[in-house]
Amino acid sequence: MDRAEFFETLAGADDPLAFRPEHEPRLARLRRRLGDLRGKRVFEPGCGAGPLTARLAEWVGAGGHVLALDACPGMVARCERTVAAHAHVRTIRGKAEEAELEAGGWDLILCFRLYPHLDAPATFLRRCADGLAPAGELVIANLEGSRELNAFHADRAGVRDDVMPAGSELARHLRATGWQVAEVVDEPEEFFLRARRA
């Protein structure tokens, strides 16, 4: 099984990658770290079935805008249903590395539970740099640390080779490619990295 098959199969599950009760404190922490998102324009690549997209819809409010993108058709269909009630959320199919982003059009690009699955992270990061508004931020976040996530993937055919870099390694790479890294946390129950264009 390859990655695409893995996610297409997962998209047919009852509630793909739904948040569990133990995730709630981690999501509350993520929300605190993101700050006030009301009225913001947020791009969420790798949205999956939209468990976070639904929350982003509320966090930005009707005055904001969320663009949710996923490479897997089944996931996009699920996400469309998840956010159907929110006119300020748009869902599209596509690869994050190929996303046609309005230059300077985004206040936040939130790469949530996606980064290790990217085929071409460097290409994706270049797209992010072009898409962010001057004060816009890139956030790369997971609900567990890189070590824990890599152990989880190691048991699963299809994503076995999808490796999340350690926070320090990713921060080093970003700094070397023109980003200012403002915050990096890589702890067992959290991965959070915030960066801006230097």
Ligand SMILES: C[S@@+](CC[C@H](N)C(=O)[O-])C[C@H]1O[C@@H](n2cnc3c(N)ncnc32)[C@H](O)[C@@H]1O
């Ligand atoms: C682990 S899931 C997380 C989904 C969602 N962010 C969540 O938290 O439930 C990763 C998602 O990324 C999507 N994906 C993988 N590679 C991608 C890429 N290159 N571009 C866009 N989406 C991709 C998969 O189809 C899948 O839905």
